[in-house]
Amino acid sequence: MKNTLLSGLAGLVFGVGLLVAGMTRPDKVVAFLDVSGDWDPSLAFVMIGAIAVHFVAYRFVPKLGSPFLGGRFALPTRRDVDVRLLLGAALFGIGWGIGGYCPGPALVSVVNGTSDALVFFGGLVAGMLAFNVTERATAPAE
Amino acid sequence: MSSDFTPVSALLGGALIGLAASVMLLGAGRVAGISGIFGGLLAPRAGDVAWRLAFVGGLLAAGVGAALFVPSAFASDLVRPPLVLALAGVLVGYGTRLGNGCTSGHGVCGLSRLSPRSLASVLTFMLTGALAAVVTNHLLGGA
Numbered sequence: 001m002k003n004t005l006l007s008g009l010a011g012l013v014f015g016v017g018l019l020v021a022g023m024t025r026p027d028k029v030v031a032f033l034d035v036s037g038d039w040d041p042s043l044a045f046v047m048i049g050a051i052a053v054h055f056v057a058y059r060f061v062p063k064l065g066s067p068f069l070g071g072r073f074a075l076p077t078r079r080d081v082d083v084r085l086l087l088g089a090a091l092f093g094i095g096w097g098i099g100g101y102c103p104g105p106a107l108v109s110v111v112n113g114t115s116d117a118l119v120f121f122g123g124l125v126a127g128m129l130a131f132n133v134t135e136r137a138t139a140p141a142e
Numbered sequence: 143m144s145s146d147f148t149p150v151s152a153l154l155g156g157a158l159i160g161l162a163a164s165v166m167l168l169g170a171g172r173v174a175g176i177s178g179i180f181g182g183l184l185a186p187r188a189g190d191v192a193w194r195l196a197f198v199g200g201l202l203a204a205g206v207g208a209a210l211f212v213p214s215a216f217a218s219d220l221v222r223p224p225l226v227l228a229l230a231g232v233l234v235g236y237g238t239r240l241g242n243g244c245t246s247g248h249g250v251c252g253l254s255r256l257s258p259r260s261l262a263s264v265l266t267f268m269l270t271g272a273l274a275a276v277v278t279n280h281l282l283g284g285a
Contacts, residue, residue, distance in 0.1 A: 006169045007193040011200020014162035014174060014246075018201075019208045019215040021155025022148060027220040031146065033268075033275035042152040047249060049156020050163070054254040057164035067171035074171050075255070076242075081262040088241020089248070093267030095233030097274025100220055102245040103238055104176040106231070107198060108205040112216040119224045123231020128181050130232070131239035 002069050015108045021046040024109050026100025026116070033097045095127075163250050166197075175247020176201070177238035222282060241267075 022028045022042060031040035066072060096102050101109065101120050109117040163174040170193070179194050208215040222230070238244040241263055243252065248267075252260020 003170050004192045004196045006165065007172075008196035008200045010162045010165040010169075010174060011197035012162075012204050013158055013165065013200070014176075014197075015201040015204025016207075017155045017158030017160075017162060019155070019204060019212070020158060021152050023155070024205075024208070024216050025218045027218040028146060030220055030275045030279065033271045034279050035272055036276045037279060040146050042146070042148045045149045045152035046156035046159070047253075049153040050160035050250040051156075051254050053157050053160025054163045054167070054250055057160070057167055058254050060168060064168065067167075068169050069171075071171055073167075075173060076252075076257065076259075079258050081259055085241050085259055085263055086266050088237045088239070089263040089266035090270045091233045091237030092241060092244060093237070093270030093272075094274040095230040095235075095237060096245075096267065097271035097276075098278045099222060099227050099230030099234065100218070101231070101234065102176075103180060103234060104201065104244070104246055106234070107176065107180060107201045108208070109216060111202055111205040112209045112213070114216065115224070116218075116220075116222070116227055117216075119227045120231040120234075123228040123233075124235040125184065125231075126228075127232035127235020127237070128177075128184050128239050129235075131181075131236050132185050 006069060014104065017050075018105050018108050021049075023102070023105045024112075026105075029100040029102075029105075030097065099123075159246075159250060160254075163246070163254075167251075173247055173251045175243045175251060177235075177244040178242070178247055181239050222278075226278075226282070237267075 018024055023046065028040060029043060031038060032043040061073060099120050106121050106124050110121040166172050166174040179197050182190060183194050243263060248260040248263040253264060
């Protein structure tokens, strides 16, 4: 229960952060990515602000030993760079550069009443479901 | 440089994002990677749903609040045909699942953790994102 409440609070703060940062404005996102035009470097400052805070938080992980609400830290441990990682990132970037939404802002914006946000979100869900299908099809038999 | 340069709100919003990710990390021991959190709801496993729903619910609540009180937070004059937008969404959905993360999981969390996988991911999606934005703006008109 505490985990659920904490996750809801974190989601809310995350969403407010995306809104304040301008990430829910696809024209601003594309103006950052399009370095050939009227370049808007603002989004680099979003990354700087987020990492400045979160980098410090990570320094407390070894000192704490376990999360405040109990259990264990469930953090990624892989360090290898493989084709799936790079291909996935490449496809994601293309979609982001065209549409101006990454997944967080797409979720925050789906309730904003515009058909653009709904259409993009529909595509996002379809893409994730398509991934589930191709994963199942290519997974080795158990 | 664009007249729409907003470094202060960008830094402040970024700090809030970092704070939210830190609450998830130090409180629950989890990475605040949004594509992974949301994707997990589309392939649900017993006992692993409530916290994901709560996080996504928080994001949606922020969106509803902004839609009601600060609609300018969604102001955009980017023009993309619906079919193009839908295809872009498919690429983002499929790509983030295949590559295990997006701007939050690899960008904010992974770079803060000094993960070489996340650095490779961020450099890749920034590069293809810039290429796609340049090409699409030249074809369809920019913001």
